[in-house]
Amino acid sequence: MSDESINPEDDIPxxxxxxxxxxxxxxxxxxxAQAARRARIDQTFAGLVEDWDIHFSTLTDxxxxxxxxxxxxxxxxxDAYPESPxxxxxxLGIVPAFLCAGAAAITLLVALQFxxxxxxxxxTPTSVARVVAQDNSLVVAAAYVGDSGQLFVERQVGASxxxxxxxxxxxxxxxxxxxxxxxxxxETIDEIIVPExxxxxxxxxxxxxxxxxxxGSPTGAPTGAVLAAGEITTL
Amino acid sequence: xxxxxxxEDMIFRVALQDRSAFEALYSATSAKLFGIILRVLxxxxxxxxxxxxxxxxxxxxxxxxxxxxxxxxISWLATIARNRSIDRLRKKRPxxxxxxxxxxxxxxxxxxxxxxxxxxxxxxxxxxDELNPDRAAAVRGAYLDGDTYAxxxxxxxxxxxxxxxxxxxxxxxxxxxxxx
Numbered sequence: 001m002s003d004e005s006i007n008p009e010d011d012i013p014x015x016x017x018x019x020x021x022x023x024x025x026x027x028x029x030x031x032x033a034q035a036a037r038r039a040r041i042d043q044t045f046a047g048l049v050e051d052w053d054i055h056f057s058t059l060t061d062x063x064x065x066x067x068x069x070x071x072x073x074x075x076x077x078x079d080a081y082p083e084s085p086x087x088x089x090x091x092l093g094i095v096p097a098f099l100c101a102g103a104a105a106i107t108l109l110v111a112l113q114f115x116x117x118x119x120x121x122x123x124t125p126t127s128v129a130r131v132v133a134q135d136n137s138l139v140v141a142a143a144y145v146g147d148s149g150q151l152f153v154e155r156q157v158g159a160s161x162x163x164x165x166x167x168x169x170x171x172x173x174x175x176x177x178x179x180x181x182x183x184x185x186x187e188t189i190d191e192i193i194v195p196e197x198x199x200x201x202x203x204x205x206x207x208x209x210x211x212x213x214x215x216g217s218p219t220g221a222p223t224g225a226v227l228a229a230g231e232i233t234t235l
Numbered sequence: 236x237x238x239x240x241x242x243e244d245m246i247f248r249v250a251l252q253d254r255s256a257f258e259a260l261y262s263a264t265s266a267k268l269f270g271i272i273l274r275v276l277x278x279x280x281x282x283x284x285x286x287x288x289x290x291x292x293x294x295x296x297x298x299x300x301x302x303x304x305x306x307x308x309i310s311w312l313a314t315i316a317r318n319r320s321i322d323r324l325r326k327k328r329p330x331x332x333x334x335x336x337x338x339x340x341x342x343x344x345x346x347x348x349x350x351x352x353x354x355x356x357x358x359x360x361x362x363x364d365e366l367n368p369d370r371a372a373a374v375r376g377a378y379l380d381g382d383t384y385a386x387x388x389x390x391x392x393x394x395x396x397x398x399x400x401x402x403x404x405x406x407x408x409x410x411x412x413x414x415x
Contacts, residue, residue, distance in 0.1 A: 016410055025321050051305065056378050057310040058360070060317065
């Protein structure tokens with residue numbers, strides 16, 4: 001391996017050079033694996049590596065800060081916090097079920113595949129809907145948790161047109177559509193808290209999605225084309 | 236103004252799953268870390284992913300490995316950001332035999348090293364300036380561009396072992412200078 005010698009009279013221990021090489025990332029292959037292993041088990045050596053890490057890290061002092069895009073922390077939270085819509089949606093086990101449901105443009109009753117992986121504190125949906133465009137250009141899956149009034153929606157296919165918004169409505173019986181809000185553009189999963197006065201009307205109602213000006217309907221009623229609709233069905 | 240102590244406190248509170256501390260830590264440090272990651276990766280989309288990964292890992296147990304010790308919290312965070320960026324860079328480079336970059340163990344330092352860090356600031360730049368410019372460039376290239384011995388040998392068009400000898404000597408000189 002290292003045949004070229006480091007001057008033996010030099011009182012810098014060989015380990016220090018190895019630590020610097022590891023810290024800088026110069027090593028590859030076996031040398032890297034061995035040095036990395038040593039840093040895990042040998043505290044003295046790990047201390048040398050850390051000393052170099054600290055020295056080298058000052059090479060970043062001159063690097064100007066760059067503000068990350070606004071949505072990044074939201075994405076971090078969506079992965080980090082267990083009650084984030086993304087995490088809950090993943091736990092619902094609903095995604096694969098919907099994706100396998102085929103192209104039928106009717107509301108499907110989906111048998112949720114609750115597996116053994118479900119956590120005891122997992123949110124349990126009481127009803128679901130599949131909100132689908134005639135031509136399948138827009139497919140949104142929804143799961144409603146009756147106890148808490150949470151409605152999780154996942155935009156599985158399609159997106160809003162440039163400069164437009166997709167707005168979600170609930171239509172209970174013959175009542176006028178009531179807006180549940182617009183679907184996020186940069187996220188595929190939304191959590192919506194259904195207003196209390198609507199909660200007991202959710203089952204059997206229809207979810208619909210309309211094309212609206214950016215930011216949503218200015219009138220409080222749908223103004224654009226209804227792109228997709230589907231009935232909310234009890235599980 | 237956020238002080239070193241503030242950031243240390245934030246990291247400790249993040250280790251206890253304190254969300255407001257997590258948010259505060261992100262506000263105080265993400266621009267610096269994003270700058271570092273962008274500098275290494277030179278690719279915005281990849282840099283955003285690495286930034287997310289860095290903070291997610293901090294939240295999911297990484298913050299617990301921070302020990303008040305020699306490293307200032309910013310230096311510690313900068314090292315994580317730089318190392319994760321290098322990991323990412325290497326994954327894209329099939330020529331490298333490296334599957335995963337090293338996890339540096341946290342050595343669990345006592346409080347004795349506390350006073351050192353501030354004086355180290357920028358010291359390395361002065362010491363690098365004492366080296367032959369090529370070798371200083373090689374050290375900087377390794378740190379910020381993820382160059383390995385093999386990459387550097389190719390870039391400076393010298394045999395691998397020559398590059399090793401060069402750089403090892405440079406690292407010894409660097410250590411000498413840093414210990415002064």
